[in-house]
Amino acid sequence: MNDRQKQIVKAAIPLFLTEGVSVSTARIANAAGVSNGTLFNAFPTKQDLIDAIYRSTKTAMFAAFPAPQGASFGPKLLRKNWDAYLGWARAAPEDHKVMHLLRESGLASAGVKAEINALAAPHGQILVDALEQGTIRGPSVGFISDLIFNQIDLVIEHNLHGTNEELAFDMLCHSIGLVK
Amino acid sequence: MNDRQKQIVKAAIPLFLTEGVSVSTARIANAAGVSNGTLFNAFPTKQDLIDAIYRSTKTAMFAAFPAPQGASFGPKLLRKNWDAYLGWARAAPEDHKVMHLLRESGLASAGVKAEINALAAPHGQILVDALEQGTIRGPSVGFISDLIFNQIDLVIEHNLHGTNEELAFDMLCHSIGLVK
DNA sequence: ATATAGTTAGAGTGATCAGTCAGTCAAGAC
DNA sequence: GTCTTGACTGACTGATCACTCTAACTATAT
Numbered sequence A, B: 001m002n003d004r005q006k007q008i009v010k011a012a013i014p015l016f017l018t019e020g021v022s023v024s025t026a027r028i029a030n031a032a033g034v035s036n037g038t039l040f041n042a043f044p045t046k047q048d049l050i051d052a053i054y055r056s057t058k059t060a061m062f063a064a065f066p067a068p069q070g071a072s073f074g075p076k077l078l079r080k081n082w083d084a085y086l087g088w089a090r091a092a093p094e095d096h097k098v099m100h101l102l103r104e105s106g107l108a109s110a111g112v113k114a115e116i117n118a119l120a121a122p123h124g125q126i127l128v129d130a131l132e133q134g135t136i137r138g139p140s141v142g143f144i145s146d147l148i149f150n151q152i153d154l155v156i157e158h159n160l161h162g163t164n165e166e167l168a169f170d171m172l173c174h175s176i177g178l179v180k
Numbered sequence C: 001a002t003a004t005a006g007t008t009a010g011a012g013t014g015a016t017c018a019g020t021c022a023g024t025c026a027a028g029a030c
Numbered sequence D: 001g002t003c004t005t006g007a008c009t010g011a012c013t014g015a016t017c018a019c020t021c022t023a024a025c026t027a028t029a030t
Helices: A003-019 A025-032 A036-042 A046-064 A075-091 A093-104 A110-132 A141-157 A162-175 B003-019 B025-032 B036-042 B046-064 B075-091 B093-104 B110-132 B141-157 B162-175
Strands: none
Touching: A003 A025, A003 A036, A003 A046, A003 A093, A025 A036, A025 A046, A046 A075, A046 A093, A046 A110, A075 A093, A075 A141, A075 A162, A093 A141, A093 B093, A110 A141, A141 A162, A141 B141, A162 B162, B003 B025, B003 B036, B003 B046, B003 B093, B025 B036, B025 B046, B046 B075, B046 B093, B046 B110, B075 B093, B075 B141, B075 B162, B093 B141, B110 B141, B141 B162
């Protein structure tokens, strides 16, 4: 992404949140301070812009995680990843919200979703090992992974801090059978 | 809702899922086998139609739950409600999906969301009591309630059955500190 | 058979949309 | 100084949108 594209993406994110999924390209171009034509010079179609927003937020999210190589799963690593995701989502709340909006509204294309899934794979491998070794329990790695993200999203949504956040983390540990 | 309205709502649900959030009223009217004008005779605005779909699915969902009066919380009641929600979602998968789509895409109006929240209140009261009495644990009733629904949604999304579904239920019990 | 009331069909309306394109402009190359 | 390049602009376009309007239709009462 070049500067122009970043500028447009940055302006588009709050618009999607405040104006809804059907915000027009004209409004986005206006908010970014560029002309209609420039928007379509940066992104050939509206779908390309939407996918760029999704890719940009997801990539930033994964960048916040500690490197998955060589680490062994346990309460400490889970906590590290918990803090990483929670920290990113609270530092960039609009990015976090729009990431969910674009996925759950079906606006993000299947292609970009598949592309992003590949980024998640190395982090998932840690869970695969932990589940095989009996460190954690659950019906599948995908289920456990979704469970963890859901729990943290709930902490954000309910704005939990301090002991309440600790409790939510403890509940997650108990859920997946992880002894602290 | 009269028969006409039900007919249009029924036709609209699969369209929202297959064509996306921006499906046109013309397509919906066509799928319902009525004219454009008849759709707007049944629902004055597209928003009214969307809200009717949301209200209809949510109401059907709550109707599936056992009556909340007089029941005391415990693993058996949790399981009853688990089965009720899971059963409804699996019997009416499109209703379940569109309910989430309309909420998370921001298409359902704030008004209808507030209206539906009132339906949830009596069921929530059971959790309020259980949390006060220490039967379950969690940072708040809203958090626990969301947690339960999220867990069941995951069971549906990952298509869990038999022992895997049991495991997911057991994980939920451990999470909220409910002894079986 | 006729009157009345309510409903429906579908062409029509103005607004708005994503996307286009001819022309402008500023900055380097020589 | 002039030429070339490439990004930018914004008016424009055809398509599509939510919604309207009226003539035709249906059902019931008398």
